[in-house]
Amino acid sequence: MQLDPNLSDIENANLMSAKAPLKRNLTNRHLQMIAIGGSVGSGLFIGSATALNSGGPAALLIAWILVGLMIFATMHALCELTVNFPVSGAFILYNTRFISSPWGFCMAWNYCIQWLICIPLELVAATIAIEYWKCNVTPAVWVTIFYLLIFFINLLGVRSYGESEFVFSLIKIISICGFIILGIVLVCGGGPNGEYIGGRYWHHPGSFSNGAKGVCSVFVPCSFSYLGTELCGMATAEVSNPKTALPKATKQVFWRICLFYIISLTLIGLLVPYNEPKLLLDDFSINSKASPFVLSIENAGLSVLPSLMNFAIMIAAVSVGNSAVFGCSRSIVSLAEQGFAPKIAGYIDREGRPLVAILFCFFIGLLGYLAECRHPISVFKWMSSTNGLACLFTWISICICHLRFRRSLKIHGRGTDELSFTSQCGTLGSWYGILLGIWIIVVQIWTALYPVNGDSKPDVKNFLEKCLTIPVLIVFCIGHLIWKRDFVLFRRAKDLDIDTGRGEVDLTELKREIREAKEYLATRGLWYKIYKFWC
Template sequence: MSQRNAVQTPPQSPTSESGLRRSMTSRHLVMIALGGVIGSGLFVSSGYTISQAGPLGAVLAYTVGALVAYMVMSGLGELSARHPVAGGFHAHATRDLGPAWGFATAWLYWMCWAVALASEFTASGLLMQRWFPEVPVWAWSLAFAVLLFALNAMSSRVFAETEFWFSLIKVAAVLVVIVAGAATIIGLNPVSGSGPIGLSNFDTGQGLFPMGISGVLVTILAVFYAFSGTELIGVAAGEAKDPQHNIPRAIRTAVVRLAVFFIGAIVVIAAIIPFAEAGTDESPFVTVLDAAGLPAGADIMNFVIITALLSAGNSGLYSCARMLHSMGASGQAPKLLSTTNRRGVPMLALSLSMLGGLASLLSSVIAPGSLFLALVSISGFAVVAVWIVICASHLSFRRHYVQVHGSTASLPYRAPLFPVLPIIALLLLAASLIGVGFDPVQRPALWFGVPFTLVCLGYYRWRHGPGVFSPQRCEPDLPHDVVGTSRAG
């Protein structure tokens, strides 16, 4: 029996029991993931990555990051195809690990994106100073906040379409840099007028890893964070059309494209910019376009980076709102947060998420040395913690599913090489958290992230009793649960 026809499910309806509309197609899901991932981490910080790990070390680190992202997202695809519910991995953690873990995961992830909103607004305002130096940064930040709130408030379809085009601009820019840079490297660029550059920059004269293996290891920790955002597909599962087929397809497509874009861009940048000159003073994408001789490269890339920041902020605001909505629906937050308007938008959850982002923005001015550092550190810790939770949820889900059904034949999608891949991913992610303790720059992530998680777990245990650390599954796990929240519209 094929996976596609193994489970007979009722027709997909446009509305879920939670009130959200199932209006997103596979192309929307892919671009939402790309929008959440491709941002300032690639456009701005990739130069710093190369300077820390060296050319070959940076390529190696991003390759490992892509592989771990694939391992984690394969498990998320299996979970979300079987239970396509709003909130994604928060709901999976509640069901397969225990509500306390779901509660802590949701607040960690909400905090992650709320802080990201503040940084995206601030960075966008700073970049606008290039063209409008007389306009204060806060004015641009507020204008962009209003714009993204309006786009999210219209409908999930409007958000998805906007994110599709935002992400398309970023993807096009990455492809232009890869193609123009590759042409410059092999000497086929008619604009630059120079001969082939080749891969001579990879020969640093200081060995394969000029900063030592420790430089590569520290970079890998940051690379995991750079690939964060692919899990947004799981958050959007409750609003996806035909989730049993579209979610796994979107995850596979998104991870493959991200691997090509990130690794391809890093190879080109490392070949054109000597690692000793790479850094964050200028976007390496601007440097590559200048080397390729493209006119107005700086202004074009400035526009693209602003688009990238707004795209990431757009995805972040969506994620924050859906996480609060999911918590309200599951009883882990006030029920009022689960309400939606006639367009299927959780307006109260959306409004509180925007206020959270603006509060984080304000904290960067009021307490730049303490509160904002704590928030940023928690957000960095949250990404790896959430991926660990996804892997653990997948292992628990698969073990229970086989116990109930005897095999995995009825699953709409099966992650490959189980349990090898999720276990490898767990080990690598856990190692990255341990490695944070050896890096003074990233060590605050543990100082703030671990206590924040323990407070969330302790509060939920105190509020609801000792059973909150046990899975909350409905027995038996019947095939009709595949659609989860679907109902007749």
């Protein structure tokens, strides 16, 4: 669309995002399933091995509960913003809109690179999962199969992405629910050996491993397992009815945190001791053989079910790779709309597909063939080092944007009565997300410099592997300041644009609808109110 010379760069970017020709082909059914199981992947199935070994079973619950509450608050903050501003790029654009252009540039590229790297990583993870069955086939064959599968899913459009994620998420949900039932049976002594396990491993070898430092080291693997939760917000410009679909999907996050993460990891802590030798496999971060989900079933003496769980891990890797292409391509479009990437990168065809961005993602995805090199793990460990803290910066930024939006509303003499959805956690939830996120980053720097079981000297190599995100963000910030000559690092609340993207909304009519909905809810019974609050 034609830019208005009378508007600022940020105002033009807001207008372009609001008018982006993406197709609204995702339905409530797709968004619900993406919210419930879309981000359940190798971070939970495999990354929990790292956490269990370094922190112990009690550390698993502490970290996953605290970060889960952070995610819950962050998702509600994001939903409030996306329901009221259903624009392409969503929270990527909000950083520029509500904070500043330099910060928006850093966060946009941070999020884009995070997903770009995930594409080849997940291709390799899916390939390694197949090696569990000892197939005598070169890894390049499996990389090609998964590569083409994800390519055609995304090339067919957002509807194809929604349907595929619906199927993938359904498989993951069934697998986790089945594991929970099986885990309860095994803990209670219903396995082939008939041996009651109970809380044995909480007493010996113990509930904590490596003390306070071990607990601190768990938070980043924990955060990585929640990676992708925010994709619901990224999909807001392609949902047929975001006003109703997004709030419902957001509320499902609570059930996913409780059911998938907390309950399953409680069972993992009961079934697998933190000193299990198989958890110590080299480079287990992308090795399904060291998954505590698989180990817990193998240790029980069951023969077929470990293969079924490994199949779920393979599907999870393909699913995350699929989501990575979706998230990265939409990020690139938003970058182009803000003038942070070449204009051609924002091209969207008549079918609503960001073709140039998708093709660029698959060009980077060719790095998956590094699985054939002599030392592929070393290559991918350095590639993935930029992902260590990337998601935390994204979530902190979402919470800051929410606070800035609320502050701007107040300064302009407007209130939440004009918002069709407000965060159930309010501004306190966003403050919690910011403070916990900053604390996790600080303790990650500490445990990266002085790792668990390391010596008293700083480990620079380990620091770069775990915290490369921080110097990368600094470089991006300095680069933007030099390139754009924009030295406004924090925009004042009175100068924020809180109307573009919702220009067609009649605020008087919207307030009337909100008032009538609240009056209707007041007439219903307690159980209905509880249901509407959580669902």
